[in-house]
Amino acid sequence: MEILITKTAGFCFGVKRAIDIAFRIAREKRKGVFTLGPIIHNPQVVEKLAEKGIVPIHDMRTKKDIKALIIRTHGIPLNISRELDSKGYEIIDATCPFVKKAQYYAKLLSEEGYQVVILGEKNHPEVKSLMSYARKNAIVVNAQSCLPKLKNKVGIVVQTTQPLEALKKVISEATEHAKEIKVYNTICNSTAQRLRETANVAAKVDVMFVVGGKNSANTTQLTKLCKSLSVPTYHIETSAEIKKAWIKRAKKIGITAGASTPTWIIKEVKVRISDIGG
Amino acid sequence: MEILITKTAGFCFGVKRAIDIAFRIAREKRKGVFTLGPIIHNPQVVEKLAEKGIVPIHDMRTKKDIKALIIRTHGIPLNISRELDSKGYEIIDATCPFVKKAQYYAKLLSEEGYQVVILGEKNHPEVKSLMSYARKNAIVVNAQSCLPKLKNKVGIVVQTTQPLEALKKVISEATEHAKEIKVYNTICNSTAQRLRETANVAAKVDVMFVVGGKNSANTTQLTKLCKSLSVPTYHIETSAEIKKAWIKRAKKIGITAGASTPTWIIKEVKVRISDIGG
Numbered sequence: 001m002e003i004l005i006t007k008t009a010g011f012c013f014g015v016k017r018a019i020d021i022a023f024r025i026a027r028e029k030r031k032g033v034f035t036l037g038p039i040i041h042n043p044q045v046v047e048k049l050a051e052k053g054i055v056p057i058h059d060m061r062t063k064k065d066i067k068a069l070i071i072r073t074h075g076i077p078l079n080i081s082r083e084l085d086s087k088g089y090e091i092i093d094a095t096c097p098f099v100k101k102a103q104y105y106a107k108l109l110s111e112e113g114y115q116v117v118i119l120g121e122k123n124h125p126e127v128k129s130l131m132s133y134a135r136k137n138a139i140v141v142n143a144q145s146c147l148p149k150l151k152n153k154v155g156i157v158v159q160t161t162q163p164l165e166a167l168k169k170v171i172s173e174a175t176e177h178a179k180e181i182k183v184y185n186t187i188c189n190s191t192a193q194r195l196r197e198t199a200n201v202a203a204k205v206d207v208m209f210v211v212g213g214k215n216s217a218n219t220t221q222l223t224k225l226c227k228s229l230s231v232p233t234y235h236i237e238t239s240a241e242i243k244k245a246w247i248k249r250a251k252k253i254g255i256t257a258g259a260s261t262p263t264w265i266i267k268e269v270k271v272r273i274s275d276i277g278g
Numbered sequence: 279m280e281i282l283i284t285k286t287a288g289f290c291f292g293v294k295r296a297i298d299i300a301f302r303i304a305r306e307k308r309k310g311v312f313t314l315g316p317i318i319h320n321p322q323v324v325e326k327l328a329e330k331g332i333v334p335i336h337d338m339r340t341k342k343d344i345k346a347l348i349i350r351t352h353g354i355p356l357n358i359s360r361e362l363d364s365k366g367y368e369i370i371d372a373t374c375p376f377v378k379k380a381q382y383y384a385k386l387l388s389e390e391g392y393q394v395v396i397l398g399e400k401n402h403p404e405v406k407s408l409m410s411y412a413r414k415n416a417i418v419v420n421a422q423s424c425l426p427k428l429k430n431k432v433g434i435v436v437q438t439t440q441p442l443e444a445l446k447k448v449i450s451e452a453t454e455h456a457k458e459i460k461v462y463n464t465i466c467n468s469t470a471q472r473l474r475e476t477a478n479v480a481a482k483v484d485v486m487f488v489v490g491g492k493n494s495a496n497t498t499q500l501t502k503l504c505k506s507l508s509v510p511t512y513h514i515e516t517s518a519e520i521k522k523a524w525i526k527r528a529k530k531i532g533i534t535a536g537a538s539t540p541t542w543i544i545k546e547v548k549v550r551i552s553d554i555g556g
Contacts, residue, residue, distance in 0.1 A: 164453065164454075167453060168450045168453050171449055171450070171453065171459075172446045172449070172450060175442065175445060175446050175449065175461070175463060176442075178463070179462070179463045179464075180460075180461065180462055180463070181449075181459075181460070181461040181463070182458075182459070182460045182461075183453070183458065183459040183460075183461075184457070184458055185453060185456070185457045185458070185459070186457075
């Protein structure tokens with residue numbers, strides 16, 4: 001049996017940076033440091049960080065002993081950001097710099113008078129933060145939605161983990177409505193490259209494993225992509241989930257992983273496949 | 279036999295305006311008034327205007343008795359415009375206001391640091407004028423071309439008579455290259471409406487006649503559209519070109535016409551079809 005692993009599997013620049021910041025703070029063993037929501041969308045990493053003393057909180061109003069807050073990779077909405085400022089907490093900003101850029105462009109488009117269209121998943125924290133920067137009249141669409149009636153001047157900004165094809169679709173639809181369109185393609189290069197490489201590997205194998213948080217947007221994108229290529233695909237968080245039956249007849253197995261999946265989990269998946277695949 | 283004529287056939291706003299200006303000047307019987315190039319892309323109208331004393335010149339340097347120049351619907355390049363200013367001729371500007379808008383946006387995009395992409399036919403006078411406003415680094419593409427390597431910041435402006443589908447294609451390709459795209463959809467509504475209506479009529483008939491100048495970009499677009507719908511299609515300038523054999527077996531015949539085709543020519547075509555189709 002042959003196992004192919006995508007080169008881009010695992011931590012992207014933004015996640016690596018956030019994890020480095022969080023574990024550095026953890027080493028300082030300070031009291032009262034929390035992350036506001038899970039720092040990245042990977043439960044195993046979040047657990048490891050909690051073991052070092054930094055746990056996520058979801059509502060700062062319910063917590064009394066806060067001294068410092070680490071902002072997660074996906075960023076936070078502008079109103080929360082202002083609330084944090086007013087409370088005087090120390091802020092350790094681990095927002096991915098590419099998400100920061102998307103926030104900036106959402107704000108800019110709004111200030112320039114565009115009706116802002118955000119391509120992304122509306123319940124994702126990154127998209128919620130983009131919404132707050134784009135302010136009134138902004139709408140969120142995904143690759144499946146049909147655009148509602150838009151204004152004549154439309155600005156488009158994108159959740160960093162969306163596929164390019166979805167952006168092309170949204171722009172094409174917006175062209176039916178608006179006479180002026182400004183697009184900031186804020187899809188991060190690492191996402192685009194990972195999608196391309198995953199498609200290449202998926203085309204060569206009998207079974208595909210996508211490793212990463214079930215709540216991770218970019219991991220879910222990878223799973224969707226592999227399924228669309230008609231390869232039997234399993235989205236798993238850890239090696240423990242793998243069933244022998246899945247790989248019984250497979251000669252070539254592919255592994256890819258989301259931007260928030262640590263290398264040790266990918267390695268464990270590889271070892272487990274080798275073990276049970278014989 | 280039934281004859282269907284598109285409601286939008288014939289003069290658009292910009293052409294009507296230019297013709298009104300030119301014939302008004304003609305009525306004044308002034309000496310030394312010329313159009314710089316044919317006022318519109320319809321030889322029959324240009325001929326009628328010449329009978330009234332206003333003829334087109336192509337190079338003002340070869341003409342000595344110029345007093346005033348009428349600028350045609352398609353506009354003129356910026357350098358020619360400056361040359362005219364320096365010569366002190368009276369300028370009567372019959373440029374279509376929608377073309378003026380496209381010129382303005384080409385200039386704006388260039389000033390804002392975008393690499394300007396003009397969707398259109400590179401030898402068309404309107405596109406030549408847009409090129410001059412977009413200045414250095416601007417490129418012209420049409421629906422058939424593949425985009426060359428572009429800069430990271432691309433601005434798109436469109437010849438007013440292009441079809442929307444071509445614009446969608448170019449934007450989609452530009453999305454592969456650029457991170458920031460600004461689009462001014464300068465396709466005029468009249469063109470879009472005429473294309474839609476022509477497609478509707480073409481779908482219902484056995485033979486389609488497209489009436490208009492052979493050098494008219496929007497008339498050529500209509501012909502292309504009808505042919506793409508697999509209807510036998512004839513692009514004619516006048517009724518004299520119609521052959522009996524073309525309509526021998528036709529039960530329903532469609533007529534559409536470009537933005538620069540006068541009503542009297544469309545009527546003549548209808549009469550001739552009725553006569554020979556009997």
